[in-house]
Amino acid sequence: MPNIQTNDFWLRLDNAAKIYPAIKDKELTSVFRVAVVLKDRVKVKAMLEAVNEIENRFPYYKVTLKAGFFWYYLEQQQGPIPVEADLQTPCRAFKKRELMFRILVKENKISVEFSHILTDGTGAFEFLKTLLLVYFEKCCIPLADKPVFYDPGEKPAPEEYEDAYSRYFKKIDAPHIKTPGAFHVPFSLKGKPRFSVLTAIMPIAQLSQKAKALGVSLTVYLTAVYLHALQQIHEQQPRLKKNINRKILRIEVPLNLRKLYPTQTMRNFSLYILPQIDLRLGHYTFEEIVKTVYHQMQLETDQKLINKMISRNVGGERNTLVRNIPLFLKSLFLSRLYIISTKQYSGVVTNLGKIDLGTAANHLIEQFIFIAPPPNKVLRVNCGVAGFGDNLVLSFGNITTSKELERYFLTFLTHQGIAVKIINS
Amino acid sequence: MKYCNNCGVILEDDMQICPLCGYEAGTNSASPEPVVSQPAATLTRQQKKLVWEIVSLVLISSIIAALLINLIVNKTISWSEYPVAVCLTIFSYVSFFAFWSGSSAARMLGGFITSAVLLLLLDTFTGGLSWAATIAIPVLLVASLITAIFLSITRHTVSKGVNLIAYAFIGSAVLCVAIEGILSFCHTRTIRLEWSLIVCLCVLLVAIALLFLHFRLKKGRSLEKTFHR
Numbered sequence: 323m324p325n326i327q328t329n330d331f332w333l334r335l336d337n338a339a340k341i342y343p344a345i346k347d348k349e350l351t352s353v354f355r356v357a358v359v360l361k362d363r364v365k366v367k368a369m370l371e372a373v374n375e376i377e378n379r380f381p382y383y384k385v386t387l388k389a390g391f392f393w394y395y396l397e398q399q400q401g402p403i404p405v406e407a408d409l410q411t412p413c414r415a416f417k418k419r420e421l422m423f424r425i426l427v428k429e430n431k432i433s434v435e436f437s438h439i440l441t442d443g444t445g446a447f448e449f450l451k452t453l454l455l456v457y458f459e460k461c462c463i464p465l466a467d468k469p470v471f472y473d474p475g476e477k478p479a480p481e482e483y484e485d486a487y488s489r490y491f492k493k494i495d496a497p498h499i500k501t502p503g504a505f506h507v508p509f510s511l512k513g514k515p516r517f518s519v520l521t522a523i524m525p526i527a528q529l530s531q532k533a534k535a536l537g538v539s540l541t542v543y544l545t546a547v548y549l550h551a552l553q554q555i556h557e558q559q560p561r562l563k564k565n566i567n568r569k570i571l572r573i574e575v576p577l578n579l580r581k582l583y584p585t586q587t588m589r590n591f592s593l594y595i596l597p598q599i600d601l602r603l604g605h606y607t608f609e610e611i612v613k614t615v616y617h618q619m620q621l622e623t624d625q626k627l628i629n630k631m632i633s634r635n636v637g638g639e640r641n642t643l644v645r646n647i648p649l650f651l652k653s654l655f656l657s658r659l660y661i662i663s664t665k666q667y668s669g670v671v672t673n674l675g676k677i678d679l680g681t682a683a684n685h686l687i688e689q690f691i692f693i694a695p696p697p698n699k700v701l702r703v704n705c706g707v708a709g710f711g712d713n714l715v716l717s718f719g720n721i722t723t724s725k726e727l728e729r730y731f732l733t734f735l736t737h738q739g740i741a742v743k744i745i746n747s
Numbered sequence: 748m749k750y751c752n753n754c755g756v757i758l759e760d761d762m763q764i765c766p767l768c769g770y771e772a773g774t775n776s777a778s779p780e781p782v783v784s785q786p787a788a789t790l791t792r793q794q795k796k797l798v799w800e801i802v803s804l805v806l807i808s809s810i811i812a813a814l815l816i817n818l819i820v821n822k823t824i825s826w827s828e829y830p831v832a833v834c835l836t837i838f839s840y841v842s843f844f845a846f847w848s849g850s851s852a853a854r855m856l857g858g859f860i861t862s863a864v865l866l867l868l869l870d871t872f873t874g875g876l877s878w879a880a881t882i883a884i885p886v887l888l889v890a891s892l893i894t895a896i897f898l899s900i901t902r903h904t905v906s907k908g909v910n911l912i913a914y915a916f917i918g919s920a921v922l923c924v925a926i927e928g929i930l931s932f933c934h935t936r937t938i939r940l941e942w943s944l945i946v947c948l949c950v951l952l953v954a955i956a957l958l959f960l961h962f963r964l965k966k967g968r969s970l971e972k973t974f975h976r
Binding site: 332334363364365366367369370388390391392393395397405406407408409419427428429430645646 | 750751753754755756757758759762765766767768905972973974975976
């Protein structure tokens with residue numbers, strides 16, 4: 323465990339974070355964004371005061387990345403949390419020696435951007451929630467029913483620092499079954515800077531009604547729509563390409579493990595499930611996709627299977643050989659591993675869930691936007707989802723010249739009678 | 748209510764500049780310098796000129812004083828060559844750093860070339876070429892290189908502390924070795940090192956102690972975090 327009291331504060335990277343230093347670069351930044359759009363413009367004085375107040379509440383984020391001999395580690399960094407005007411592309415990379423998160427403000431939008439090395443969507447969202455509630459306090463807006471949040475005056479609990487993967491690691495000796503590679507969208511890459519985001523907003527009620535009619539959750543429904551859009555793209559390829567390209571369409575759906583394993587950790591603690599359809603078996607109707615995705619997700623969220631995944635990941639990290647090879651060799655190996663693992667899926671649907679900050683605070687907020695980290699050259703497109711109030715916001719991250727996937731995805735929804743609106747993100 | 752025209756946040760009435768993006772409030776004009784930026788610690792052109800004038804005055808009077816004393820006492824120019832040489836070298840470097848707007852490396856190079864020429868001239872006018880080309884210029888070259896390396900390390904070091912003193916010590920030790928090497932080569936055509944090695948050993952011990960103090964004690968750097976597995 324890290325020595326939290328002394329000035330010699332440092333942290334090991336958590337199990338999921340270990341891969342990111344090896345792969346991150348200027349384009350593939352591993353940085354994601356959680357943003358909140360308020361009904362009123364941001365008051366800059368109150369904002370700066372709020373940031374100042376929560377300054378020391380999240381010490382595990384006020385760190386920089388350092389290279390050790392065997393592993394990277396996080397070292398405490400003094401100095402204020404940067405608050406900047408939000409005028410550049412989202413999810414920009416962090417420079418060396420810089421903190422690996424930032425707060426961005428523009429008009430009525432407050433965004434936080436975190437490197438995945440520090441935390442996952444849940445951690446970043448909890449940080450934003452705390453910042454937002456303290457900001458409202460500083461604006462002298464009394465809130466009757468506040469949700470549970472991190473009191474800036476409190477000391478962080480030691481459990482907030484923990485690597486929960488390690489805590490719930492159990493050695494399991496079941497062999498890993500290799501997943502065959504999946505189809506990837508064939509669009510050509512954009513010139514640098516590649517990353518662009520398309521944000522669409524739609525009424526939750528209409529979507530929920532559609533999902534409910536099929537007896538599934540929103541995540542299952544959206545994953546099915548994604549697979550359906552991918553199927554259309556696959557089928558519209560020229561015959562030769564269709565035969566050459568892989569025929570399995572697979573979506574990575576991140577899973578917040580805090581719901582399965584009790585922990586207060588504020589660092590990464592999520593894994594993923596990979597629902598798929600295999601086009602070698604023929605064309606799937608939308609209803610068939612929904613059905614198979616639903617059942618696969620039910621099966622794959624089984625705790626025993628998740629235990630096996632944790633065991634494989636943490637077991638790899640604890641392997642004597644892996645531990646004892648120097649960092650630069652390890653990084654080569656890890657970046658290779660990352661490419662292999664992204665080849666397994668064709669898309670990502672990451673859902674932050676339905677956000678509720680209590681009636682009083684909800685009245686001050688227009689919507690939340692969740693932008694997943696820029697996809698890599700294999701994956702090329704991904705999708706972040708956040709629900710708030712009456713609306714659901716989808717953000718498609720894209721590094722290609724084509725918006726075909728987004729078009730198929732959103733047209734499908736409009737054909738279902740859902741009012742989709744594209745907004746400026 | 749007052750808005751920032753650039754990033755659109757609400758400003759306090761007394762805020763003239765947006766603390767987020769550095770734009771002036773209430774106008775469309777940008778003040779290109781964000782308010783958070785630190786004022787540069789460099790001297791202005793006027794200040795540089797003043798410093799150069801003072802330094803030049805001191806150097807020129809030293810040169811004249813040394814030459815006069817040498818002439819009056821010994822009726823010839825002998826030992827005063829050395830203080831004059833030192834003054835000329837300092838003068839050329841200071842001039843380049845005061846008036847040349849190029850990079851530090853270009854300034855160092857300019858200072859080196861000018862002082863080399865001045866040293867050669869001085870040596871020629873005071874009884875024929877004897878020491879400038881064989882001793883003074885090589886020593887000056889090594890000293891310039893060591894200084895350049897030291898400055899570049901200083902610039903790129905994140906945590907500045909006693910580690911810089913240690914680097915300076917190591918630099919001087921290397922310079923001592925170079926000086927002895929050049930002298931012995933000039934006199935005997937072989938390189939034999941004696942006293943400089945003793946200097947090196949002593950300085951190295953001091954440097955190690957300083958580096959230990961800096962990296963291990965002062966910053967509280969534990970070896971575990973660097974070598975954890």
